[in-house]
Amino acid sequence: MSTLTADAKKLKSLNSQSGHLSDRVYASLKAAILSLDFEPGAVLRKGPICEALGVSRTPVADAILKLEADRLVEVIPQSATRVSKMSMKEIREDAFLREALEVAAVEYAAVHCAPDLIEVLEQNLIRQEALLKSGDYTAFFETDQAFHNEILACCKIERLHDTISFVSNHMDRARLMLLPAPGRSADTIEEHRHIMRAIANSDPEAARSAMQTHLRQLIKRLEPLEKTRPELFAP
Amino acid sequence: MSTLTADAKKLKSLNSQSGHLSDRVYASLKAAILSLDFEPGAVLRKGPICEALGVSRTPVADAILKLEADRLVEVIPQSATRVSKMSMKEIREDAFLREALEVAAVEYAAVHCAPDLIEVLEQNLIRQEALLKSGDYTAFFETDQAFHNEILACCKIERLHDTISFVSNHMDRARLMLLPAPGRSADTIEEHRHIMRAIANSDPEAARSAMQTHLRQLIKRLEPLEKTRPELFAP
DNA sequence: CCTCGTTAACTAACATGTTAGTTATGCGGG
DNA sequence: CCCGCATAACTAACATGTTAGTTAACGAGG
Numbered sequence: 001m002s003t004l005t006a007d008a009k010k011l012k013s014l015n016s017q018s019g020h021l022s023d024r025v026y027a028s029l030k031a032a033i034l035s036l037d038f039e040p041g042a043v044l045r046k047g048p049i050c051e052a053l054g055v056s057r058t059p060v061a062d063a064i065l066k067l068e069a070d071r072l073v074e075v076i077p078q079s080a081t082r083v084s085k086m087s088m089k090e091i092r093e094d095a096f097l098r099e100a101l102e103v104a105a106v107e108y109a110a111v112h113c114a115p116d117l118i119e120v121l122e123q124n125l126i127r128q129e130a131l132l133k134s135g136d137y138t139a140f141f142e143t144d145q146a147f148h149n150e151i152l153a154c155c156k157i158e159r160l161h162d163t164i165s166f167v168s169n170h171m172d173r174a175r176l177m178l179l180p181a182p183g184r185s186a187d188t189i190e191e192h193r194h195i196m197r198a199i200a201n202s203d204p205e206a207a208r209s210a211m212q213t214h215l216r217q218l219i220k221r222l223e224p225l226e227k228t229r230p231e232l233f234a235p
Numbered sequence: 236m237s238t239l240t241a242d243a244k245k246l247k248s249l250n251s252q253s254g255h256l257s258d259r260v261y262a263s264l265k266a267a268i269l270s271l272d273f274e275p276g277a278v279l280r281k282g283p284i285c286e287a288l289g290v291s292r293t294p295v296a297d298a299i300l301k302l303e304a305d306r307l308v309e310v311i312p313q314s315a316t317r318v319s320k321m322s323m324k325e326i327r328e329d330a331f332l333r334e335a336l337e338v339a340a341v342e343y344a345a346v347h348c349a350p351d352l353i354e355v356l357e358q359n360l361i362r363q364e365a366l367l368k369s370g371d372y373t374a375f376f377e378t379d380q381a382f383h384n385e386i387l388a389c390c391k392i393e394r395l396h397d398t399i400s401f402v403s404n405h406m407d408r409a410r411l412m413l414l415p416a417p418g419r420s421a422d423t424i425e426e427h428r429h430i431m432r433a434i435a436n437s438d439p440e441a442a443r444s445a446m447q448t449h450l451r452q453l454i455k456r457l458e459p460l461e462k463t464r465p466e467l468f469a470p
Numbered sequence: 471c472c473t474c475g476t477t478a479a480c481t482a483a484c485a486t487g488t489t490a491g492t493t494a495t496g497c498g499g500g
Numbered sequence: 501c502c503c504g505c506a507t508a509a510c511t512a513a514c515a516t517g518t519t520a521g522t523t524a525a526c527g528a529g530g
Contacts, residue, residue, distance in 0.1 A: 020312070021514070023352030046482080056515040061482085065297060071302060077255070078482050078521040093392050096343075097336065140380060157328050159402070256484070281512080293483045296512085312513050313491040 005033075006042040006083060010050035021055055021063035028053065030064050033083055034173050036131045040085045040232045044073060070169050085234035086174055087225050094123050094171035101164050102148065102215060103208050105155050110199045110207040113154045120150050121196045130191050137180035147192055151199070174222050179227065184221070191217070239276035239317060241267075243287035257294035260284075261301050268307050268318055269408050271407035275320045275467045279308060292327065299449050305404050321409055323461050328452045329406035336399050337383065337450060340390050345434045345442040348389045355385050356431045363424050372415035382427055386434070409457050419456070426452070 012189040013030055014024040029049070032038045043145045044062050053060070064081055067073040071090070075081040084090075109117065131140040152160045165172070198207035226233050236420050246267055248258040264284070278284070288295070297312045299316055306325070310316040319325075342354065343439045357380045366375040387395045426449040433442035461468050 024438030049334065057482095058514055062297070062300060062513095065300060066304070069301070072469070075482080076522090079523070080481070093394050096339070096390070096392050096395065097398055100336050101338070104331070108331075156333070157331050159328050159332065163332060164401060230508090292512095293486090297483095310512080311492090314493070315511070441495055 004039060004042045006038040006044050007183065010037040010234040011049065012054050014055075016055060020059075022059035025053060025055060025059045026050075026063035026066050029067060030070070030072065033137070034169075034176070036173070036176060038083045040083050043080050045080075048130035070166065072132045072169055072173075078113045081198065084170070086170065086225070087234045088138060088223065090170040091174055091222055092219065095215070097167040098164055098171065099215050101160065101167070102152070105152050105157075105160060106195060106207045106211045107204040108155050109151050110202055112121070113199060117150060117154050118196065118200045121147065121192075121199070123180050125189060125192060126152065128185075128192065132182075132185045132189065135167075135182075137185070140180075140185055144188060144192075151195075156167045171218070171222070174225060175218070177225055177232075178221055181221075187217070188214075239274060239277045241273040241279050243280070243283035244286065244404045245272040246287050249288060249290075255288055257293075257297035260288060260290060261298035263288065263304060264298050265305070265307065268302070268406070269411070271408070271411060273318050273452065275281055275318050277347055278315050278317045280315075302365050305401065307404055307408075314376065319405070321405065321460070321467045322469045323458065325405040326409055327416060329452065330401045331451070332402040333399055333406065334447060334450050336402070337387070338393065338418055338446050340387050340392075340395060341442045341446045342439040343390050345439040348434060352385060353435045354388050356382065356427075356434070359385065360427055360431065361422060363420075363427065367417075367420045367424065370417075372420070374414075375420055379423060379427075386430075396401075406453070406457070410453070411461060412460055416456075419452075422452070423449075 008175055010026050014021075014028060029038075029044075038044070044064065046057050047066075049060050050057055064073060065074070068075050068081075073081050074084050118180050124143060127148070128140060128143050131137075131143060149161060152164070191210065194210040195207060195214060196203075244464070248262060264273075264279075273279070278300065281292050281299075282361050284295050287293055297309060305368050307319055308316050309319050319382065326403075359378060363375060363378050366372075366378060377445070383418075384396060387399070428447040430442060430449060432447050433439075
């Protein structure tokens with residue numbers, strides 16, 4: 001068992017000047033973990049991180065505390081802190097919690113949303129189709145996220161987006177390992193269209209069912225990772 | 236406007252010997268805030284807290300960081316940190332998020348749970364009725380919570396309970412200000428019975444609807460607080 | 471060669487010193 | 501009397517020194 005150490009050189013140095021140092025360190029470390037620059041299972045050493053970012057141990061320690069709350073690192077008392085290994089159990093828990101919240105949101109939207117939302121979602125879908133044709137999968141991914149965010153935003157629950165992000169950290173990290181699949185994108189658009197129609201029809205049951213179907217596609221695509229990339233997963 | 240300062244004397248000193256100091260400080264502060272020993276709007280000073288608990292500033296700072304993540308305190312940069320005022324908006328957000336999660340749990344339970352759960356819930360209801368007759372409202376409250384926890388536990392989502400607690404902090408604090416209402420407890424038992432029957436019948440739609448009805452009673456009882464105790468709420 | 475116990479090196483956790491941003495104070499001018 | 505500006509006092513944020521727990525290295529004994 002190689003006790004791999006995270007390479008602090010891969011951290012992008014703190015760009016924004018404003019805000020608390022510990023928040024900027026947190027953002028930098030979180031980005032490194034979610035992008036897999038810090039591999040699952042790698043050990044984090046405060047010393048090299050302090051040196052790489054040019055800060056003292058206090059803001060780094062604070063940042064690690066927050067990452068622990070995000071379940072992105074595991075602190076072994078008095079010993080070390082390491083990047084959480086992937087775990088299908090954790091990912092499934094993420095999926096359950098995310099589904100619960102996002103389904104509640106889309107039901108609410110179907111009943112309460114302003115008609116503006118339909119227009120915004122339609123425009124979003126048109127953009128998705130254009131990006132599918134042009135093959136720009138990065139932009140497609142962002143537009144996909146924007147579709148979901150529009151639905152969340154209309155609920156007027158400010159914390160909804162942050163809460164979903166918070167409970168989905170493991171799933172979001174695993175998601176990056178999925179290769180863009182052209183066939184999948186066309187299906188995604190179709191699923192989004194079902195969701196939009198249900199909202200337009202003010203049909204919460206249909207919206208709920210369409211959102212469930214849509215979200216459950218993701219976990220299906222994530223499950224094979226445990227076999228194909230076993231080294232990233234906890235034993 | 237009186238800039239009220241939280242009285243660190245009200246902190247119960249760190250009882251458990253084990254675990255990280257910062258976690259124990261966190262628990263102590265959180266208990267003081269949730270029990271309203273630290274009033275909403277009161278300013279927290281690190282100095283007195285360190286003195287009262289006999290620790291240095293580092294664990295106290297760490298604890299305050301976690302309380303900020305819980306939205307129980309608001310840190311004003313370089314200036315002060317104060318106990319969050321109550322806010323009906325925050326409480327409503329808590330209620331939305333909790334309902335989303337708990338409804339998902341009870342639907343899951345109605346479909347997947349082991350028959351044991353029904354037995355456990357029945358025993359719990361018998362106990363609730365006994366406690367209602369004896370007038371022991373504290374024990375009734377705990378049994379009520381146990382009823383919900385049993386449903387959550389059967390989902391095998393370890394984080395479910397913690398996530399619900401995490402999103403419900405403002406609501407849980409406000410809840411303490413509700414006086415025990417004898418009539419209400421009888422209704423509570425009846426609502427619990429509906430939930431249990433729906434689970435026993437493996438009827439997720441009925442379970443969902445029964446849980447929604449049940450949870451929405453709480454927010455109805457909380458809403459008057461904004462009028463009766465305006466000093467605790469943000470302007 | 472392997473096992474166990476000692477110890478040395480390393481790290482997180484805790485304590486404390488220092489800096490810099492905010493807020494209150496108080497004096498001079500309008 | 502009230503307003504604005506300098507300044508002093510206070511606090512969180514940051515840096516660094518210290519402690520104590522864990523792990524790994526090493527050597528003696530089996």
